[in-house]
Every structure is written in C-alpha cells, then in structure tokens.
Amino acid sequence: MSEYQIRLYKDSDYQRVREIFSEGIIEHTTKAFQFSFRLPRIWVFFLLTFLLVLQTTGSLVMSTLAVVIGVGLLFLIHRYIYVSYVQYCLEDDMLDIHKYYLQRDGHCFWVAESSGEIAGMVAAVPTHHPGGERQVELKRLSIPRRYRGQGIAKALSRTVIDYARRRGCEEVILETSYPQVDAWRLYEKMGFKRVRTTSAPKLVAKLIGFQILIYRYNLPAHR
Template sequence: MTECQIRLYKDSDYHTVRDIFARGTTEHYPVALRHTFSLPRVWILVLAVFLLALVTTGSFIVSSLAVAVVILVLSLININIFFSYVRECLATDMLDIRKHYLQRDGCCFWVAESDGEIVGMVAAAPFPHPGGQNQVELKRLSVAKKHRGRGIGKTLCKTVIDFAQKSGYQAVILETSLSQMDAVHLYKRLGFKITVNFYPNYYFTKFVDFVELIFQYDVLKRQ
C-alpha cells in the first residue's frame, strides 16, 4: 500500500480540494433520500395526496401524477440540502482557503497526498459558537472515493487532534449529518462523543428527518 503524506495546503491544490469536498459531500444525498422514504409520515402524506386527488378528480392517472409530484418534491428537498451546503462553503471559507485557514491564528488546512495526487483534506478553525472558547472545529474532512479504506480519514482526524493538543485547545468539535454513516462510525471509533443533534436551517428538514450531529473529543482528558 502506497504511503500517504499529510502536508499543508498549497495554492496549487485549490481546484482539486474544492472538487473532492463537493463530490464527497453531495454523494450522501441518496442515503438521506432512502431514510426520508422509510418514514411512516411520508407514506401517510403520499397516500393522503393520492386519495384526495382521486376523490377530487376521479382519475387514477391524475392521482398517480400527484403522488409523483410529492415524491419529486421530497427528493429535491433532500438534494437541495446537500447542494446548498456545498455552494455556501465554496462561496465562503473554501473560496480563499489560504486567507481563511493559513493566514489566521488558530486555523490550519492540510491535504493528504499519495503518489503526487491529492486524495483527501481536512481543516481546523476555532469553534465559533457560544461556549466554544478553547475549542477547535474539525472541518471539511473528505477523502476521494477511490482512496477510501486506507485509513486516510483517520490520519487526517488525528492530524487535527494533534494540532489541538499542540495549540492548547481543550476539545475538538465537529459537525456532520446522520446520513454520513461512514464518517459517524469513524468519529466514534476515534473517541468522539455526540453532544447535540438538531435539524439544520433548511426548509422541511424536520419533516424529511435530516439530522445534524455535533461531536466532541476532549483533548485534555486524553493527554
């Protein structure tokens, strides 16, 4: 197995890391979609729409079309959650990575390189929410699909944990969605604990049951 090198981000990595991040995030929407359509309330809605359309129009074709529209709308809601998040990130901190992560105190951005190819990345920044003093946030973790299963994600996470220890942070915080199950299992194996779960601020996230999780790794307790 080829060794993977973790190094600081360079400007020449810009387009590659943005692409890895976008692909790695949006690929999870089918999992979220399957979860949505496993919910009893969704099928109750579908049945209610079908029966209402049938009673109103007397047409099975129109009723079936109405159901198809409901399914399409719910699918687009799930897809939009992921793509809106990616667009927001690419337009904010991922727009100028050097300025946001390498030219600010308490921040950093690393890439994983294998045989001259960028195969993953992770970032760190002070946790911006209330009560987040002395906490660093693990952000933008992503590994190219064909390079997964090699422990690269684990190594990148440990890079942030080491950074937190050396920088005097008391904890590492991260946020992910329940649909990113591989990442959730990785964080748990590394010793992160779920502290909060919530619905993000997008339309209909509660109805489609799109859950975000906040994990915490207490650095001082593990030194």
C-alpha cells in the first residue's frame, strides 16, 4: 500500500486532474450498458426488432444483424451520455479549477498525492438541493485504477465531511448513478443514506434505465 497525503489543488495539477476526471467518468460506460442490456424492455425491443425484420425480409441473417446493430447502438448511446457529460464539465467547473473551487466561498478542491503523482481528487460545493444553506455537496470524487483499494476514496470523502463540519453544516449531499456500484457501496459503508432515486430527465436516458442516486450524510449536531 502506497502512502499518500491529501492537500489543496494547485495549478500544476490541472492537466492530470482533468484526465483522471475524464477517464473515471467514461469508464462507467460498460457497466451502464450492461445494466441497460438486462432490462426486460430492452429485450422486448430487440425481440420486436428481430421479428419485424424477419417478417419484412424473411432472412434470419438480416434479422440477427439488425439486433446486433441495435446492441451496438445501445452501447454508443451510453458512450455518448458519458462523453457529453465530460465535455460539459471540462468547459464548466473543470475549465478553471482554481477560480471555480478555490476563489469562491463554500467551494474547495483537494487531491491525494502519492510519490509525486495524483492518486485521487474530490471537490466540495454549496448544494443546489432544498436546505442548501446547511449542506455541502461532495463532487468530482475519482481515483485512478492503480490507486484503488487503498482507502483513498474514503479519506477524500472524509475530507469533505470534515470541511462541512468546520463550516457548521448539518449534512453532506452527493449524487451518483446506479451503474457506479463501487461508489455508492463505499458511501453506504461510510454512513451515507440513500434519500432519493430519480430518472435522468432526458427520454432516452429514462428508456435505458439511467438512474441518479442521491445520498445524504448527517453530521452530529453541534453542542
């Protein structure tokens, strides 16, 4: 197990932090695709596609090819969702990380460093959820593959919790998605409670079962 330290983000981290963020988001594509592929409505769609093409062409080969193409399109839809999200974030809060997170009240950004390399990242922002004046939102938690399983994600999450406590907040809020199983299992082990599950607003995302999970961590009342 490598040793690491958690510190504030600095400008020299910029390129690597953006890479870790992008890679961490896009890698969810496969798990999300596998989740959607198991949905009964997706199987019904492929079955109807097979039967329709078979009835139209009378060809088993063409019918099978149509289903294969459909599976490929399903994967590309998931890929598009994650890539689009990454592009949006890289042009939004991740465009000027120092200005967005370190020059605004209630915002902060940390990295975990191990042997001179970035071994993880996390951010805190004021939440947009109801009651946001007493909440901090945990965002952008990502750990490169080679550093996983060393407790870094937990330590970074604790950093945000401690930050919220110092600010006198009552709760830490976060959003994740259903395919990110390792992430939400970690949060639940740490004491985060799932308070809501919602579907993504876009119709395509709803059809493929893309779900957003909202978690809350209650901080002990100040005495």
